[in-house]
Amino acid sequence: MPETQVAIVPADVDLPEADRPDTGTGTGTGAVTAPRRQADQPLGSPWPASAQLTPGGEVLVSGVGLDEAADRFGTPLYVLDEAEVRARAQAYRRALPHAEVLYAAKAFLCSAMADWVAEEGLGLDVCSAGELRLATAAGFPAQRILLHGNAKTPEELRLARRLRVGRIVIDGMAEIPRLAALAIADVPQRVLIRVVPGIAAGHHSAVRTGVDGQKFGFRIAGGDAAEAISRTLAQSSLELVGLHCHLGSQITELEPYLDALDRLVELLAQVRDRHGRQLPELDLGGGHGVRYLPQDRELDPAEFATAVTGRLKARCEAHGLAVPRLIVEPGRAIVAPAGVAVYRVLSVKHTADGRTFAAVDGGMSDNPRPALYGSAYDVRLIGRASHAPTAVIDVVGRHCEAGDVLVHDAQLPADLRAGDLLAVPAAGAYQLSMASGYNLVGRPAVVAVRDGRARLLIRRETVEDFRAREVGR
Numbered sequence: 001m002p003e004t005q006v007a008i009v010p011a012d013v014d015l016p017e018a019d020r021p022d023t024g025t026g027t028g029t030g031a032v033t034a035p036r037r038q039a040d041q042p043l044g045s046p047w048p049a050s051a052q053l054t055p056g057g058e059v060l061v062s063g064v065g066l067d068e069a070a071d072r073f074g075t076p077l078y079v080l081d082e083a084e085v086r087a088r089a090q091a092y093r094r095a096l097p098h099a100e101v102l103y104a105a106k107a108f109l110c111s112a113m114a115d116w117v118a119e120e121g122l123g124l125d126v127c128s129a130g131e132l133r134l135a136t137a138a139g140f141p142a143q144r145i146l147l148h149g150n151a152k153t154p155e156e157l158r159l160a161r162r163l164r165v166g167r168i169v170i171d172g173m174a175e176i177p178r179l180a181a182l183a184i185a186d187v188p189q190r191v192l193i194r195v196v197p198g199i200a201a202g203h204h205s206a207v208r209t210g211v212d213g214q215k216f217g218f219r220i221a222g223g224d225a226a227e228a229i230s231r232t233l234a235q236s237s238l239e240l241v242g243l244h245c246h247l248g249s250q251i252t253e254l255e256p257y258l259d260a261l262d263r264l265v266e267l268l269a270q271v272r273d274r275h276g277r278q279l280p281e282l283d284l285g286g287g288h289g290v291r292y293l294p295q296d297r298e299l300d301p302a303e304f305a306t307a308v309t310g311r312l313k314a315r316c317e318a319h320g321l322a323v324p325r326l327i328v329e330p331g332r333a334i335v336a337p338a339g340v341a342v343y344r345v346l347s348v349k350h351t352a353d354g355r356t357f358a359a360v361d362g363g364m365s366d367n368p369r370p371a372l373y374g375s376a377y378d379v380r381l382i383g384r385a386s387h388a389p390t391a392v393i394d395v396v397g398r399h400c401e402a403g404d405v406l407v408h409d410a411q412l413p414a415d416l417r418a419g420d421l422l423a424v425p426a427a428g429a430y431q432l433s434m435a436s437g438y439n440l441v442g443r444p445a446v447v448a449v450r451d452g453r454a455r456l457l458i459r460r461e462t463v464e465d466f467r468a469r470e471v472g473r
């Protein structure tokens with residue numbers, strides 16, 4: 001049914017200067033110091049722990065007003081709370097003092113992010129030469145890096161060897177001889193083998209990697225995991241140090257991890273029985289769920305640690321195995337809750353069938369998750385207080401697809417109008433890292449906030465960036 005447009009708030013919005021074209025390219029790395037204002041109400045999860053709502057409707061993150069940051073750097077804008085990232089990394093280290101915690105760079109990576117997790121004592125899980133190069137160029141120690149990938153190129157394997165990354169996870173039979181052939185004299189490459197335990201977990205079928213019938217890993221049950229292990233052990237230039245599995249993403253229950261542990265420990269026992277080798281490491285991957293909506297569950301690192309380490313010990317005892325060193329690879333759980341996306345409303349449209357759409361200046365090019373997985377988000381008006389009643393409003397993006405909806409059925413003030421700012425929490429993971437160049441809108445700027453100061457980490461992408469890649473016509 002065609003929608004009848006009965007009211008459009010026109011784009012005669014008085015946008016702040018910084019919001020006009022090319023904003024967020026910023027004036028260099030100019031830091032703004034926000035004057036501290038009276039804040040009274042913590043917003044609570046899924047907002048960063050530092051988020052405060054002022055009586056005037058402003059939201060401060062780590063003491064920086066999101067509206068001020070939007071005015072200063074332009075919109076759409078991604079704001080990252082550095083202390084939240086660090087606190088989350090610390091929580092994992094505290095919960096798992098004897099395990100190795102690797103931040104999964106695919107959730108979001110830039111040099112500052114690499115610095116923060118390195119300084120908090122985490123390692124890094126990368127899955128491309130791009131992530132590997134960025135991290136090492138930022139100074140991340142290669143020995144603390146693990147390389148993943150179901151389709152690593154020969155160049156990626158060579159680069160990983162040359163940089164001497166700590167571990168490589170084997171995810172295909174052909175990779176075994178390929179990697180073995182890259183031997184560096186007397187320095188065997190430490191490798192793990194990615195296995196599929198046959199466990200369904202994760203927020204969407206597209207991210208469930210612990211089940212049979214998908215592209216990752218070697219199946220344990222009736223599959224070729226045993227063969228991959230034998231072939232790897234036969235290579236003198238490879239040192240098989242353990243088994244790896246990754247079940248899926250946005251998992252909020254403990255049981256799938258415990259079930260996976262059982263199956264992996266059983267396989268460790270089979271390796272010992274068959275090859276006389278006790279593998280010293282067991283990598284349970286990532287996938288730890290966070291809150292996107294206030295009512296969501298999240299996987300608590302401390303509860304995870306207690307349950308998993310307890311079960312690991314018990315299962316190893318039952319099999320007469322020494323307890324292997326645990327590795328975990330959280331990505332989303334470290335960075336998602338630290339990010340807030342800030343958008344400017346460009347129009348508010350009421351349709352004849354009673355729907356209201358608030359169109360913003362970002363969309364599926366900076367956050368493809370709602371369109372890809374039907375992911376739900378919280379959203380709030382920022383920068384002014386409204387006493388209007390709440391209305392049900394779809395927050396839509398600016399791209400040329402009806403499916404470009406950022407938040408379905410958001411509860412927002414009925415007087416929402418063009419020029420208003422909207423903020424979306426839990427925006428730190430798998431948004432910018434999956435952002436695209438659709439409609440040549442350009443990817444947003446990224447700002448870090450800490451102790452009342454904001455600093456530009458990544459400038460806004462401009463059409464000149466797109467044009468710079470064109471070398472012919």
Ligand SMILES: Cc1ncc(COP(=O)(O)O)c(C=O)c1O
Pocket residue numbers: 104106107125148246248249250285286287288329330331332333
């Ligand atoms: C192998 C591997 N490790 C870790 C992660 C990180 O997942 P998450 O960000 O859900 O913790 C992923 C992505 O799901 C992955 O594929």
Ligand SMILES: N[C@@H](CCCC[NH3+])C(=O)O
Pocket residue numbers: 106207249250369429430434
């Ligand atoms: N991109 C997915 C997570 C996939 C993680 C990669 N293994 C999401 O946003 O939920």
